[in-house]
Amino acid sequence: MDATASELRKELGELLRRAAEVSVELDRAEGAAVGVPHYSAIEARAHxxxxxxxxRIQARRMGDLAAATSAAACPTCxxxxxPRRRRRRLASIDGPLEIDEPAAHCPRCRRGFFPPPGGAGPRRP
Incomplete structure (x- = not known):
């Protein structure tokens, strides 16, 4: 692991530790942490x-992919x-979220498609 990855892991660990602290403080401030809770309540909040x-990670990664997608070849012609960035709601295993995804439209074929990340390749004759 290089120095950059090591620094990022350290930063992530600190951010996660702080997020846990803030979450517990927020529960207390909102009155959700009163008395001795059943462990399942603690676990449910953590989940x-x-x-x-x-x-948030999913939305960020999809946004990065959408931003990195350049011109793409129409699969038909x-x-x-x-491509343009298109906002879309989806249901992940962790709940609903909105993502940006690349969407292209071919005026010649009058069809939309979702280009893969990378270049368009050569134009067909």
Whole structure:
């Protein structure tokens, strides 16, 4: 593991530790942490926070992919089409979220398609 990855792991660990602290403080401030809770309540809150983190990671990664997608060849005619970022709601295993995804439209074929990340390749003759 290089120095950058090591620093990022350390930063992530610190951010997760702080997120746990803030979550417990928030529960106390909102009156959700009163008395001695059953362990299942503690576990459920932790899973809720984990699912929220998962949805944010998914949205960020999809946004990065959408931003990195360049012109793509239409699967039917091969014309180069510029993708646009399209906002879409989806249901993940961790709950609903909105993502950005690349979507292209070929005016020649009058069809939409979802281009893969990477270049368009050569235009078909």
């Amino acid at each position: 809720e926070l984990g699912r929220e983190l998962s949805r 091969g014309d180069r089409c510029e």
